[in-house]
Amino acid sequence: MLSxxxxxxxxxxLEALESxxxxxxxxxxxxxxxxxxxLAVKTLRLRDWQGFLKSGLAQALYKKPPSYQRVELPPNWQKVLQTLNDHALAFELSSLARQTQATFELLQRFDQHYTRxxxxxxxxxxxxxxELLARRLPHIPEMQTELYYRLDARVQHLLLDEFQDTSLDQWQVLEPIAQEVASVGDSSxxxxCVGDVKQAIYAWRGGCAELFDKVTMDLHLQDHQSSLTKSYRSSEVVLETVNQVFSGLGSNLALANDEEVAMNWQHxxxxxxxxxxYPAMWNW
Structure with a gap:
């Protein structure tokens, strides 16, 4: 960021480029x-960095090749605009970082007071x-042993729905029980667990869709998993849209900065x- x-x-x-x-x-x-x-000069004189970033000439830098109104930006224009654009972007990001830090500190203080x-x-x-169980149980071995012993004696079948929304804390608490249940060779x-990674939208509250892979490996379930690709509640039109979206993630420009992740997901x-x-037929 420039001083x-x-x-x-x-x-x-930039002003001299008028000629x-x-x-x-x-x-x-x-x-x-x-x-x-x-417009670019005006916003820069006012130190309106956000306004400059939204201006046509600044936006032109993101085209390939950089151009405005189908006219390619000359090298000297590109150099000046890119330097000012980088500064404006750094300034705005710095401002957002300070706002985010202040918001975090406020919420942290609120949480502490609310908890008290x-x-x-x-x-x-x-x-x-x-959260309490995941944080405290590992540090109290005797309580952990007693708790899981009692649960293990009572839990015969562990069924988890909407598994894509399971948090790491939740799984940390459940994992010892799951390990014990899954280790039995017969069907007693x-x-x-069932879930849909496409519906994993609760990361903000701890949901971790990556747990599917972890559970499969940790519980040795590689040969005991299946995909439900046939839907009984969505129409062909809806599912075709789903197929188009998720089978083309690798070429989605919105994910250009995460191409490797998008391609892995697509594969x-x-x-x-x-x-x-079909409609049911009744015989009377």
Whole structure:
């Protein structure tokens, strides 16, 4: 990020480029370019970095090749605009980082105060349980042994739905039980989980879709898994849209910065189809 004094010469260079504006057939400055140049200079003079980043000339840098109104940006234009664009972007990101840090500190202080109030009133939320168990059980071996011994004696079948929303804390608590249940060779005890990684939208509250792979490896379930690619509740039109979206993730421009992840996801995706359900026939 440039210092305030370092910005000035770059702004002056952009101002000097007015004489180098592309010309129209009459030899006059192209009006679209002139307006874009005026807007860029105006926002920079006002130190309106966000406004500059949204301006036409700044946006032109992201085209291949960099161009505005189908006219490629000359090298000297690219150098000046890129330098100012990098500074504006760094300034805005720095501002957002400070805002995020301040928000985090505020929420952290609120959480501490809120937790103290709940403890004072002896209140516990359901969401507190997995967090407390995951954090404290490993440090109290005798309690951990006793708890899992009692649960193991009572739990014969462990069934988990919407598994893509399971958090690491939740799984850390459940894993010893799952390990015990899955280790039985006969069908007297069973482990079953079902979920859809395409619906893994709760990472913000701890959901971890990567657990599917971890569970498969840790519980040795490689030969005991199946994909449900036939849907009984969605139409062909809906599923075809799903297929188009998820089978083309590798070429999705919105994921250009995460191409490797997108390609891995695409390779593992299996096309879906709608089940053919016909009206029931009743015999009276």
């Amino acid at each position: 305030p004094s370092e910005v000035v010469p770059w702004l002056e260079q 180098a504006l592309p010309k129209n057939n009459k030899g006059q400055p192209n009006q679209n370019w002139a307006k874009a140049w005026h 109030l709940r403890q004072a009133h002896q209140l516990m939320l359901f969401a507190d349980l997995p 005890r069973t482990f079953f 593992r995706f299996e096309r879906h189809e709608a089940a053919k359900i």
